[in-house]
Amino acid sequence: MKIPKNNLMSIGLLAVSVITLQGCIDNTTKKEYASAADIPVSREMMAELTAPPNVPRGVGDRKAKKLIVNMEILEKEGTMTDGTTYNYWTFGGSVPGSFIRTRVGDEVEFTLSNHPDNKLPHNIDLHAVTGPGGGATSSFVAPGHEKKFNFKTLNEGLYVYHCATAPVGMHIANGMYGLILVEPEGGLPRVDKEYYVMQGDFYTKGENGDPGLQPFDMQKAVDEDADYVVFNGSVGSMTGDNAITANVGETVRLYVGNGGPNLVSSFHVIGEIFDKVMVEGGNSINENVQTTLVPAGGAAIVEFRVDVPGTFILVDHSIFRAFNKGALGMLKVKGEENKTIYSGVVQEGIYNPEGGGIQVMPNGGDDEDKSSGTKTLAEKMESGKQIYTKTCFACHQANGEGIPNAFPPLAESDYLNADVNRAIDIVLNGKTGEITVNGQKYNSVMTKQSISSDEVADVLTYIYNSWGNKKTNVTKAQVEQVKSGH
Amino acid sequence: MTILRLTVCILFLWMGSANCQSKMVEIKGGIYIPLYGRDSLKVTISDFYMDVYPVTNQEYLEFVKEYPKWQKSKVKKLFADESYLMDWKSDFALGNGQVLDAPVVNVSWFTANAYCECKGKRLPTIDEWEYVAMANENIPDARQIQTYNEYILGWYEKPKTFNNTIGSTFKNYWGVYDLHGLVWEWTSDFNSVMVSGESRKDVDNDSNLFCGSAAIGATDLMNYAAFMRYATRGSLKAKYTMKNLGFRCVKDSNDEAF
Numbered sequence: 001m002k003i004p005k006n007n008l009m010s011i012g013l014l015a016v017s018v019i020t021l022q023g024c025i026d027n028t029t030k031k032e033y034a035s036a037a038d039i040p041v042s043r044e045m046m047a048e049l050t051a052p053p054n055v056p057r058g059v060g061d062r063k064a065k066k067l068i069v070n071m072e073i074l075e076k077e078g079t080m081t082d083g084t085t086y087n088y089w090t091f092g093g094s095v096p097g098s099f100i101r102t103r104v105g106d107e108v109e110f111t112l113s114n115h116p117d118n119k120l121p122h123n124i125d126l127h128a129v130t131g132p133g134g135g136a137t138s139s140f141v142a143p144g145h146e147k148k149f150n151f152k153t154l155n156e157g158l159y160v161y162h163c164a165t166a167p168v169g170m171h172i173a174n175g176m177y178g179l180i181l182v183e184p185e186g187g188l189p190r191v192d193k194e195y196y197v198m199q200g201d202f203y204t205k206g207e208n209g210d211p212g213l214q215p216f217d218m219q220k221a222v223d224e225d226a227d228y229v230v231f232n233g234s235v236g237s238m239t240g241d242n243a244i245t246a247n248v249g250e251t252v253r254l255y256v257g258n259g260g261p262n263l264v265s266s267f268h269v270i271g272e273i274f275d276k277v278m279v280e281g282g283n284s285i286n287e288n289v290q291t292t293l294v295p296a297g298g299a300a301i302v303e304f305r306v307d308v309p310g311t312f313i314l315v316d317h318s319i320f321r322a323f324n325k326g327a328l329g330m331l332k333v334k335g336e337e338n339k340t341i342y343s344g345v346v347q348e349g350i351y352n353p354e355g356g357g358i359q360v361m362p363n364g365g366d367d368e369d370k371s372s373g374t375k376t377l378a379e380k381m382e383s384g385k386q387i388y389t390k391t392c393f394a395c396h397q398a399n400g401e402g403i404p405n406a407f408p409p410l411a412e413s414d415y416l417n418a419d420v421n422r423a424i425d426i427v428l429n430g431k432t433g434e435i436t437v438n439g440q441k442y443n444s445v446m447t448k449q450s451i452s453s454d455e456v457a458d459v460l461t462y463i464y465n466s467w468g469n470k471k472t473n474v475t476k477a478q479v480e481q482v483k484s485g486h
Numbered sequence: 487m488t489i490l491r492l493t494v495c496i497l498f499l500w501m502g503s504a505n506c507q508s509k510m511v512e513i514k515g516g517i518y519i520p521l522y523g524r525d526s527l528k529v530t531i532s533d534f535y536m537d538v539y540p541v542t543n544q545e546y547l548e549f550v551k552e553y554p555k556w557q558k559s560k561v562k563k564l565f566a567d568e569s570y571l572m573d574w575k576s577d578f579a580l581g582n583g584q585v586l587d588a589p590v591v592n593v594s595w596f597t598a599n600a601y602c603e604c605k606g607k608r609l610p611t612i613d614e615w616e617y618v619a620m621a622n623e624n625i626p627d628a629r630q631i632q633t634y635n636e637y638i639l640g641w642y643e644k645p646k647t648f649n650n651t652i653g654s655t656f657k658n659y660w661g662v663y664d665l666h667g668l669v670w671e672w673t674s675d676f677n678s679v680m681v682s683g684e685s686r687k688d689v690d691n692d693s694n695l696f697c698g699s700a701a702i703g704a705t706d707l708m709n710y711a712a713f714m715r716y717a718t719r720g721s722l723k724a725k726y727t728m729k730n731l732g733f734r735c736v737k738d739s740n741d742e743a744f
Contacts, residue, residue: 075645087643116569116729119642119670120714121721142721143728144569144592166713215643218710 036154039064039105046070047108049098052196052232053244055255056101059187064105071098071111073141073176075118080202080228081235081326083211083386088233089163089174091124095233096198096259097161097178102128104184106153110135116144121165126151127297128159128180136164153182158281158299160257169261173203173221175233177259179299191303192250198257199265199294199316199327200233201226208325209390224262229321231314231329236389238314238329240398246306248335251275253303254314260296266317267294267302269331271310276303291317306333308342311403323394345405348443377461377473384462387455392463395446400467406444408437411467420460420472424482427456453479508545510535511661512739513618518627520616521712529613533739536610536618539589539652539663540671540734541601543580546590549601550577556597565596569727587651589669589732595724598672598733607735609674612719614736616712619666621659628659638711641667648730672733676719 033039047069048056074093080086091097102108112124121142125134129151138149163176179198203221204214208228220227231238238244246252258265268291277289281299286292294300306312314329315322322328337344375383388396392410396402400410410416415437416423430448434441451459457476464472515531550557557577561570572592573581580586593601595609602608610618622628622637629635637656641647648669655667665671722728 077645087645116572117646119645119730121718140721142718142726143730144572145567145721145726166717167710170710215640218639 033105036104037152041066041105041107044068047100047102049092049100050196051092051094051098052096052198053238055099055181055194055196058190058194059101059103059183061186062103064103064107067102067106067108069100069108069110070113071124072113072115073118073122074115075120077213079234080204080214080230081209082389083382084204084206084209085213086202086204087174087213087215089120089122089171089176091161091163091176091178095175095177095200096196096257097176099178099196099255100161100180102153102180102182103187104153104156104182106182107150108153109148109150110139111146111148112139112141113146114141114143118143122163122171122176123147123165124161125164126159126161126180128153128155128157128161128182130154133164134161140165156182156184157283158182158255158257158278158301160259160297160299162259162297169221170216170218172259172261173201174216175200175259177257179255179257181255188253188301191253193244193246193252194255195244195252196255196257197231197238197314197329198259199229199231199263199267200259201261201263202228202230204228209386211386221261226263226321226325228326229263229316230326235326236398240330243311243330243332245332245334248306248309248333248338251303251305252331253301255299255301256292256294257299258294258296262296263316263318263321264296265294265327266291267300268292268315268317269302269304270313270315272304272306272312272331274302274304277301306331308338309333309335328394348441375458377465380458380461380473381465383455384458384460387451387459388462391449391451392459400463404440405442408435408440408442410463410469412438412469414438416463417470420464420474420478421482423460423463424456424474424479427451427460428479428483453483508541509538510737511538513614513660513662516617516626518617518620520613521629521716529617531614531617534610534614535737535739536614536660536662537607537734537736538661540669540732541590541598542587542652543584543590544586546593546601547578547580547586549604553600553604556600561597563725565725566594567725567727569729570594570597572727572729583649585649585651588649589652589664591648591669591729591732592727593672593731593733594727595672595676595722599674601733602735605735607737609672609733610736611675612673612678615665615671615673618658618660618662621662623656624659626659635711638666642714648732669730669732670715670718670728672731673719676722677724 041064043065045065045067047067049069049071050056071091072093073089073091075087075089076093077085078088088095114122121140123136123140125136127134129135131151135149135151139147141147159180159182161178161180163171165171177198177200179196203217203225204210204227205217206214228235236242256267274289274292275287277286277292278284278301279286279292280295281301292300292302310333312331312333314331316327395407396410402409408415415435426446427449431446434443453476456479457474460474461472464470464474513534513536515533517528517530519528554560558571558574559577569592573584575581599609620627620629622631622634647667650668652668653663655664657663658665
């Protein structure tokens with residue numbers, strides 16, 4: 001969408017003040033400093049640190065200060081995706097690490113503490129630091145110890161920080177990265193909503209979705225063969241209940257980083273156009289951008305006004321990463337519809353030049369029949385949830401709510417509850433053509449799902465026993481019957 | 487003489503007080519190239535004896551009873567930082583959840599060194615330690631074996647192994663246990679290989695730290711497994727103590743048999 005004129009002007013003004021680093025307001029007299037290094041600091045202040053997707057309050061028009069940052073390193077097990085855990089190494093307990101917000105001229109007193117239970121020494125290299133190793137040399141710290149160092153923020157922008165202890169790649173691959181923002185004098189222009197999004201790629205011994213605690217796989221990391229590519233440390237960290245939110249008419253600013261270690265992100269929000277991108281987190285502003293590149297070890301600031309309600313999907317537009325490896329987040333926008341900007345479906349019909357082709361997903365030679373069908377309901381529910389998250393979630397959504405006019409709901413679905421065998425048949429063989437679900441017409445294509453009979457039974461049992469459905473326990477035998485009768 | 491001592495030993499053990507030397511095995515010396523050292527040249531190792539297990543809480547408890555100046559409340563701050571024996575409740579009581587036959591941790595280089603000296607032994611050098619630790623169950627130099635390296639890398643990800651009892655990992659070619667998989671261990675010259683905090687800078691050093699093969703495979707894994715060990719040593723100072731750091735002693739072969 002277009003930016004209103006006065007917005008453009010303020011960007012221009014910002015650019016000017018940025019270039020000249022125009023003075024700091026001291027009572028009523030304006031002082032100018034030849035270099036950011038000369039900006040004096042007054043008073044101490046504890047930095048507010050936040051875990052993603054939140055960011056600390058903006059600096060506003062505060063003066064440069066001595067800013068105390070206390071960062072703790074924790075090695076801890078966390079959830080990668082449903083049923084899969086990973087030993088993360090973290091700055092501040094989250095992946096990405098705590099967001100640090102400073103302004104030009106701040107003198108940061110940085111204390112890095114390495115928790116006593118940790119096994120390894122760590123350090124921190126902040127790209128916002130002017131000095132050897134970005135602080136790495138001065139912050140190398142053994143478990144159970146802490147190191148303190150100081151630096152002055154000379155250049156505004158959005159910067160990555162990360163661990164730089166040997167082997168560097170492994171420390172980053174385990175989640176040791178985050179963002180530090182250096183705001184200009186007077187702060188960035190105010191917006192309605194600000195969020196922190198950082199992409200990372202993960203390499204596990206097992207394949208994507210394999211259950212249990214998955215160790216880091218060095219070989220895959222060297223081969224750049226990622227099992228997971230995710231926003232904010234795990235699959236689903238920004239979907240469903242964890243989605244970020246905004247209201248129609250608000251301007252949203254995303255601080256987007258990429259920790260890597262290997263992959264460059266093609267950051268895109270489906271259904272939005274970035275009004276402004278501060279390219280690579282620096283001063284250069286590009287407008288009307290669809291997809292912006294975020295390099296590994298780099299960042300970008302994107303801004304856009306949300307004009308219509310709905311769910312907007314954040315993706316790495318290297319798109320298999322989004323739908324198969326986890327690089328998918330959601331922005332849920334509430335408010336009044338605006339049919340002029342987006343009408344929704346106005347007419348629908350069937351277009352069938354070559355007969356109704358049903359698409360088939362490739363069968364990865366999946367191992368059939370992992371269990372004998374003697375699972376308890378609880379076991380089926382658990383396994384079913386995992387299958388659902390991998391297979392069905394992208395279209396039918398986290399709570400089976402579907403997407404209006406595109407994918408029918410599974411929650412409290414009359415169509416689903418009317419006929420179990422039909423539901424089995426649809427999972428096994430796919431479905432195309434118009435159907436009516438809860439009074440709404442849908443006409444789309446669901447592909448045939450190449451999963452075992454056991455898995456069909458589990459996932460359908462999960463669906464039937466969730467979200468107000470009729471609690472049918474679907475058995476493998478039932479699935480086999482539908483299979484053979486088809 | 488030896489038999490007599492052994493008898494005394496067993497007697498003492500039986501009485502519940504292990505006032506004797508812990509079990510050692512002989513390591514046949516040899517020549518090998520460490521992953522990296524001061525000059526990456528071949529290193530000659532003489533025959534020596536090494537403790538089969540790391541020093542345990544039990545053994546250390548007896549040591550501080552005998553040498554009060556190393557007790558938790560009496561130790562000089564110069565020789566051990568505030569976390570010395572951190573989880574012990576008092577000078578003579580272990581903390582909740584700590585077991586007697588787990589390795590003693592949160593000990594400094596000074597205290598470990600004193601312990602070995604009091605036993606008529608010494609701390610191993612990095613080269614000695616690495617020489618014994620490059621063995622797996624079957625061969626003396628397993629550094630090229632994938633499973634060996636994966637085992638080590640796997641340990642880095644396992645939390646709280648410091649609470650496991652001695653002997654809970656594998657017995658290596660030399661008959662030594664727990665070099666990998668339990669805790670890090672002090673060496674006498676831990677800080678002689680300079681790994682600065684800025685690991686990427688080390689790449690440019692004349693020492694052959696991070697170069698070597700561009701090929702990927704066992705060598706790479708081997709390097710990664712060892713880098714972590716060297717990096718950990720590099721982060722230490724002699725008075726530091728860590729929850730994941732214990733020690734064991736060695737003795738020269740030409741010393742009187744024990």
